[in-house]
Amino acid sequence: MTRQLAPLPSTKPAKPGPAAGLRRRRWTQRTRRDFFVFLALALPNLVLIAVFTYRPLISNIYYSTLDWTLGSPSATVVGINNYITFFSSDDASKVLGTTAVFTVVTVGGSMILGLLIALALNAKVRGTTFARSAVFAPYVLSGVGVGLVWLFIFDPGYGVLAWLLRGIGQQSPQWINDPQLSLVMVILVYVWKNLGYCAVVYLAGLQSLPQDVMEAASLDGANGFRRFISMSLPLLSPTTFFLLITSLLSSLQAFDLIRIMTPLGTGTSTLIYEAYLQAFGAFNRAGYSAAISVILFAILLVITVVQLRFVERKVHYS
Amino acid sequence: MTQHLDRRHFLGLAGMTASAAALAACGGPSTSGTPAATEAAEIDFNGVKPAAKIDFWSNHPGKSQDVEKAIIEKFHAKFPDIKVNLVTAGANYEEIAQKFQTSQAAKTGLPGLVVLSDVWWFRYFTNGSIIPVDALVKQLDIKLDDFRKSLVDDYKYSDKQWALPYGRSTPLFYYNKDHFQAAGLPDRAPKTWQEFGEWAPKLKASSGAQYAYIYPALAGYAGWTLQNNLWGWGGSWSKEWEITCDSPESIEALQWAQDSIYKNGWAGVSSKEAADDFSAGLTSSTISSTGSLLGVLKSAPFNVGVGFLPGGPKAETNVCPTGGAGLGIPSGISKEEQLAAGTFLKFMTEPENSAAFSAATGYMPTRESADMTAVLAQTPQIQTAMDQLAVTRVQDNARVFLPGADQELAKAAAAILTQQADVKSTMTNLKKTLEGIYEKDVKPKLG
Numbered sequence: 001m002t003r004q005l006a007p008l009p010s011t012k013p014a015k016p017g018p019a020a021g022l023r024r025r026r027w028t029q030r031t032r033r034d035f036f037v038f039l040a041l042a043l044p045n046l047v048l049i050a051v052f053t054y055r056p057l058i059s060n061i062y063y064s065t066l067d068w069t070l071g072s073p074s075a076t077v078v079g080i081n082n083y084i085t086f087f088s089s090d091d092a093s094k095v096l097g098t099t100a101v102f103t104v105v106t107v108g109g110s111m112i113l114g115l116l117i118a119l120a121l122n123a124k125v126r127g128t129t130f131a132r133s134a135v136f137a138p139y140v141l142s143g144v145g146v147g148l149v150w151l152f153i154f155d156p157g158y159g160v161l162a163w164l165l166r167g168i169g170q171q172s173p174q175w176i177n178d179p180q181l182s183l184v185m186v187i188l189v190y191v192w193k194n195l196g197y198c199a200v201v202y203l204a205g206l207q208s209l210p211q212d213v214m215e216a217a218s219l220d221g222a223n224g225f226r227r228f229i230s231m232s233l234p235l236l237s238p239t240t241f242f243l244l245i246t247s248l249l250s251s252l253q254a255f256d257l258i259r260i261m262t263p264l265g266t267g268t269s270t271l272i273y274e275a276y277l278q279a280f281g282a283f284n285r286a287g288y289s290a291a292i293s294v295i296l297f298a299i300l301l302v303i304t305v306v307q308l309r310f311v312e313r314k315v316h317y318s
Numbered sequence: 319m320t321q322h323l324d325r326r327h328f329l330g331l332a333g334m335t336a337s338a339a340a341l342a343a344c345g346g347p348s349t350s351g352t353p354a355a356t357e358a359a360e361i362d363f364n365g366v367k368p369a370a371k372i373d374f375w376s377n378h379p380g381k382s383q384d385v386e387k388a389i390i391e392k393f394h395a396k397f398p399d400i401k402v403n404l405v406t407a408g409a410n411y412e413e414i415a416q417k418f419q420t421s422q423a424a425k426t427g428l429p430g431l432v433v434l435s436d437v438w439w440f441r442y443f444t445n446g447s448i449i450p451v452d453a454l455v456k457q458l459d460i461k462l463d464d465f466r467k468s469l470v471d472d473y474k475y476s477d478k479q480w481a482l483p484y485g486r487s488t489p490l491f492y493y494n495k496d497h498f499q500a501a502g503l504p505d506r507a508p509k510t511w512q513e514f515g516e517w518a519p520k521l522k523a524s525s526g527a528q529y530a531y532i533y534p535a536l537a538g539y540a541g542w543t544l545q546n547n548l549w550g551w552g553g554s555w556s557k558e559w560e561i562t563c564d565s566p567e568s569i570e571a572l573q574w575a576q577d578s579i580y581k582n583g584w585a586g587v588s589s590k591e592a593a594d595d596f597s598a599g600l601t602s603s604t605i606s607s608t609g610s611l612l613g614v615l616k617s618a619p620f621n622v623g624v625g626f627l628p629g630g631p632k633a634e635t636n637v638c639p640t641g642g643a644g645l646g647i648p649s650g651i652s653k654e655e656q657l658a659a660g661t662f663l664k665f666m667t668e669p670e671n672s673a674a675f676s677a678a679t680g681y682m683p684t685r686e687s688a689d690m691t692a693v694l695a696q697t698p699q700i701q702t703a704m705d706q707l708a709v710t711r712v713q714d715n716a717r718v719f720l721p722g723a724d725q726e727l728a729k730a731a732a733a734i735l736t737q738q739a740d741v742k743s744t745m746t747n748l749k750k751t752l753e754g755i756y757e758k759d760v761k762p763k764l765g
Contacts, residue, residue, distance in 0.1 A: 059346065068347050069721070069759065071422035072445040075347035155589055157528070157600045176589035177536060177736035263412075264537045264725060266732055280416045283722035284441065286423070 063290035070284040082291035099270040107247045109191040114198025122206045136196040143256030150189045179267025186268050205239035271296040361453045368658035372430025375407035377414045379485035380609040380679030393665045400658045411435035422447050428648045430659035435643045439481050440719045444763040448646040450478035454660035464686050481644035483684040487608040488638050489543050495621035497525035497602040507625020518584035521602045529586040532601035541717045541727030543605050547571045549637040550630020556716030561752045564745040573741045576734050587735050608703040611680030624699045626706050639713045720755045
């Protein structure tokens with residue numbers, strides 16, 4: 001989208017005239033009044049954001065420079081040693097790899113399946129209202145509850161899945177003990193829980209597509225697949241862009257399912273879970289954990305900036 | 319929009335950065351030096367009046383919430399001036415430790431008395447988070463010599479007593495008597511793992527259960543129960559502070575365990591809770607805590623047998639670790655609260671309360687003079703756990719004293735028992751990790 005913007009009037013006075021002092025004073029009085037109104041409206045929120053978002057963020061960056069055992073009253077300043085330790089350890093590649101796999105598969109899976117479900121729900125057939133509610137319901141359920149129920153389903157001993165597999169003469173895979181299968185298990189449940197959100201947002205996008213354009217394409221002989229690829233998908237790009245940002249941020253911060261389904265994080269330790277395990281799990285390395293959190297923050301920041309600056313250019317808003 | 323960074327903006331930004339750094343440094347730990355943990359001073363409680371109210375943080379080990387409440391009611395009747403508030407501070411030892419450590423960091427909301435497990439109390443000691451209870455033992459006349467020696471000695475370090483035993487357990491060998499009978503096996507636990515190796519194929523063939531034996535869930539303290547296998551083969555996780563998990567004996571023990579799953583095919587690994595798998599009939603036998611005893615007896619629809627842990631080719635006895643939890647008093651509370659907590663600690667661990675706790679949970683009585691007649695009449699299996707206490711062995715330092723080591727042991731066990739990883743290289747890597755933890759997190763704090 002391109003916009004024609006009128007040039008802004010210059011705020012710099014060319015030459016101070018005799019009435020300039022009076023004008024400045026009047027402007028200053030009005031500005032001051034506006035400023036106080038602004039303060040009255042914005043200050044409470046700014047204080048809350050400063051205290052509950054920026055202060056912990058800054059504290060966390062400070063803690064990342066300490067060798068501090070959680071619970072210990074004292075710590076040693078180690079500069080960037082925690083970062084060096086992380087990036088030079090075997091854990092770094094494992095954790096970053098797990099984070100990448102988890103994020104790409106859950107975001108991609110939720111969005112692709114969400115879009116397919118949205119297309120199905122967009123069809124004018126009976127029962128779509130019920131189907132829409134059913135698809136969206138897992139998204140609003142508690143992650144802890146979802147994790148516990150699915151853990152029972154996946155249990156290779158007496159889980160529902162194991163029972164079904166035994167019915168056809170098969171043994172259940174070791175979903176919980178095998179680290180690779182644990183990651184698959186958590187990804188499946190995460191996608192199941194979140195695809196409803198993508199489906200509902202995509203459905204709203206599909207229902208707001210201009211019908212006249214779609215009908216014109218249809219009259220021109222474009223079949224359903226062609227209309228989807230050449231018309232719907234590009235016109236859905238703002239929705240896709242919105243979902244990409246929100247899903248990516250949410251996936252990189254996924255915690256509850258991993259915590260409940262794989263408490264030791266064996267095979268499922270993403271950056272955020274590794275930060276939790278290092279500080280609040282068995283190790284109590286608070287400084288090291290803070291460094292991992294800062295790395296996660298930096299990754300989130302870079303992804304968001306890149307998306308806003310580069311990916312958004314590909315988005316068609318009309 | 320472009321903005322030029324002029325001097326005023328630069329100074330403003332610098333001021334904000336300095337304020338932010340100062341703000342960040344305002345909380346958190348002191349960076350002026352790390353005191354060695356062994357410097358804890360003796361506390362003088364003379365002339366101190368107990369606080370009127372304290373919190374007791376528990377995870378209710380062995381589903382003990384009701385019996386804990388009952389004991390607290392009795393305490394209120396005897397000491398009406400001290401109110402004890404029972405707080406569920408977690409679902410397991412790790413969660414309670416997490417809450418306790420976080421409160422230490424926040425320097426607020428600490429309890430008077432806290433449940434601390436075998437792998438956590440030493441960390442609290444090295445962090446200076448708990449006080450030695452010696453002064454309270456003296457002042458309140460707590461009969462230390464009436465506690466079961468092996469249980470109370472677990473909390474001794476640096477000539478001081480750092481906690482008292484509470485929900486203490488050992489692992490027990492649980493077996494399905496019906497399966498054993500159907501397989502023509504004697505009604506007892508095997509004396510050695512080799513003997514069980516001969517029994518297992520018969521058990522699996524005749525029982526219809528998925529496994530003859532199931533190893534405890536790896537997330538649930540695998541490092542604790544695997545000490546039995548290691549010790550039986552003459553190995554260990556460590557000897558004092560020397561890491562020995564890669565010794566030929568240790569490797570042989572873990573190789574045997576791996577073979578029981580992959581080569582011989584009669585064993586499996588529990589996904590969540592071995593005691594539940596056993597009760598559900600998934601396996602003919604397992605090893606689980608004495609704290610699971612009453613739950614298993616209640617839920618298993620078959621005859622349950624319990625016995626000592628099997629030995630190995632090098633040691634047939636003294637192959638059972640102790641475990642479970644004790645009670646400690648935080649250092650970050652007032653002397654008045656510490657004294658009130660000490661008074662409650664004494665009451666909580668008195669013989670009749672120890673027996674009541676044992677009857678309700680299956681955990682072992684911690685006092686020699688606890689009258690267990692009624693308890694044993696109702697649950698005779700507890701006698702096996704009590705008898706086994708005479709042949710227990712103090713746990714390896716690597717498991718109980720190295721922060722995070724239990725998790726590393728579980729990961730290594732997972733690699734060996736669920737991914738068929740090479741035992742020798744896994745143990746070599748584990749040794750490196752454990753030595754790193756000792757050098758970094760423990761050695762500097764021991765002074």
